[in-house]
Amino acid sequence: MPNNPAGTMTPRRPAGTLYRGREGMWSWVLHRITGVAIFFFLLVHVLDTAMVRVAPGAYNAVIDTYKNPIMGLGETALVAAIVFHAFNGIRIILIDLWSKGAKYQRVMFWIVIGLWVVTMLGFAPRHLINVFSEVGH
Amino acid sequence: MTLVADAPASGPAPEAPIEAFTVTLIIRRFDPDVDDEPRWQDFDVQMFATDRILDALHKIKWEQDGSLTFRRSCAHGICGSDAMRINGRNRLACKTLIKDLDITKPIYVEAIKGLPLEKDLIVDMDPFFESFREVQPFLQSNTAPPKDKERIQSVADRARFDDTTKCILCAACTSSCPVFWTDGQYFGPAAIVNAHRFIFDSRDEAAQTRLDILNDKEGVWRCRTTFNCTDACPRGIQVTQAIAEVKQAIMRGKP
Ligand code: HEM
Numbered sequence: 001m002p003n004n005p006a007g008t009m010t011p012r013r014p015a016g017t018l019y020r021g022r023e024g025m026w027s028w029v030l031h032r033i034t035g036v037a038i039f040f041f042l043l044v045h046v047l048d049t050a051m052v053r054v055a056p057g058a059y060n061a062v063i064d065t066y067k068n069p070i071m072g073l074g075e076t077a078l079v080a081a082i083v084f085h086a087f088n089g090i091r092i093i094l095i096d097l098w099s100k101g102a103k104y105q106r107v108m109f110w111i112v113i114g115l116w117v118v119t120m121l122g123f124a125p126r127h128l129i130n131v132f133s134e135v136g137h
Numbered sequence: 138m139t140l141v142a143d144a145p146a147s148g149p150a151p152e153a154p155i156e157a158f159t160v161t162l163i164i165r166r167f168d169p170d171v172d173d174e175p176r177w178q179d180f181d182v183q184m185f186a187t188d189r190i191l192d193a194l195h196k197i198k199w200e201q202d203g204s205l206t207f208r209r210s211c212a213h214g215i216c217g218s219d220a221m222r223i224n225g226r227n228r229l230a231c232k233t234l235i236k237d238l239d240i241t242k243p244i245y246v247e248a249i250k251g252l253p254l255e256k257d258l259i260v261d262m263d264p265f266f267e268s269f270r271e272v273q274p275f276l277q278s279n280t281a282p283p284k285d286k287e288r289i290q291s292v293a294d295r296a297r298f299d300d301t302t303k304c305i306l307c308a309a310c311t312s313s314c315p316v317f318w319t320d321g322q323y324f325g326p327a328a329i330v331n332a333h334r335f336i337f338d339s340r341d342e343a344a345q346t347r348l349d350i351l352n353d354k355e356g357v358w359r360c361r362t363t364f365n366c367t368d369a370c371p372r373g374i375q376v377t378q379a380i381a382e383v384k385q386a387i388m389r390g391k392p
Pocket residue numbers: 028031032034035036038039042082085086087088089090092093360361362
């Protein structure tokens with residue numbers, strides 16, 4: 001890497017380096033990604049659920065297309081996103097409103113991750129067993 | 138321990154040579170007269186573990202390339218001139234020791250983000266100071282102090298805003314904030330820190346004015362609590378905590 005004689009030009013991307021934020025920054029990045037993802041899911045979900053009133057047949061057809069492994073994996077990802085967003089949302093509320101929230105934000109971040117892991121361990125295996133036992137039916 | 142020096146009378150014993158290291162700095166350079174966009178340039182410098190990044194920049198400027206441009210004044214962490222991004226994090230070059238960095242890899246040095254780049258490591262600080270001025274960072278009181286006396290303040294009242302008195306306006310916090318990078322109109326952490334300094338000062342009477350200013354759409358509510366500012370502050374100010382206190386004061390309607 002060192003380039004001799006000193007001062008030699010090396011072509012590199014002109015953009016700056018990625019800012020190396022810590023837990024706080026990455027939790028915010030995840031919070032925004034999951035927030036936007038949930039928003040788009042809800043949009044679709046409101047539409048498909050609305051069909052139950054307009055055209056029950058079409059509703060059943062759409063719901064049937066959800067019963068495949070790809071969708072099942074998607075549902076797992078969705079639940080993962082919602083669970084993170086909800087737990088971290090509580091962390092953010094505590095940072096803003098609890099007088100010691102800012103002090104314990106890093107601890108709370110790891111608690112969020114811990115709760116997320118526990119919740120997903122409870123949910124994902126059951127859900128995936130359901131999804132994949134449906135395969136071929 | 139004995140106070141009697143047992144060194145030979147023939148002058149001081151030869152000191153063990155202090156070990157020097159070759160450190161590679163990769164600096165993001167930009168000369169508005171010739172460059173269309175910034176470019177990275179490598180420099181090798183001989184450094185001691187106790188040297189700072191500022192010393193490396195001096196060595197480069199004085200011995201290798203006089204065109205390297207950066208700001209510094211005090212060189213001791215008090216004037217706030219030399220905030221820059223070192224290995225991806227905002228720090229003061231004069232407070233960043235070589236021994237605290239991994240010198241087996243090159244050290245990346247670039248200007249702080251979110252303010253207009255002028256040359257090499259120098260950015261235009263005007264928008265930053267403009268936000269600072271907007272929060273009225275000076276004591277305001279309509280009542281005269283007691284005759285022939287200063288305005289008395291209890292120790293507890295003074296302690297209330299002690300943390301935010303330490304700011305040196307280096308902009309490390311504001312230029313570490315992802316919200317500020319994309320929305321230059323946001324007041325930014327430093328302005329809020331300096332508003333906090335007076336909002337919670339028992340001698341000041343314009344807290345409500347400042348709370349109204351920061352209740353703006355570009356005010357405290359832009360804060361997404363990423364804590365980059367708190368991590369970056371070279372004075373160790375609990376910046377996000379101060380912002381949260383201002384948020385709460387606005388919701389309460391009083392400091
Ligand atoms: C399920 C539907 C939800 C959707 C579509 C959603 C969406 C979003 C979006 C897009 C943001 C903006 C993120 C940003 O600007 O950085 C956000 C922020 C937020 N969400 Fe949610 N969210 C949902 C559920 C929740 C839940 C269940 C909680 C808490 C229990 C929550 C708490 C928060 C909080 C506190 C913020 C503010 C984050 C910040 O200041 O950056 N949200 N949400």
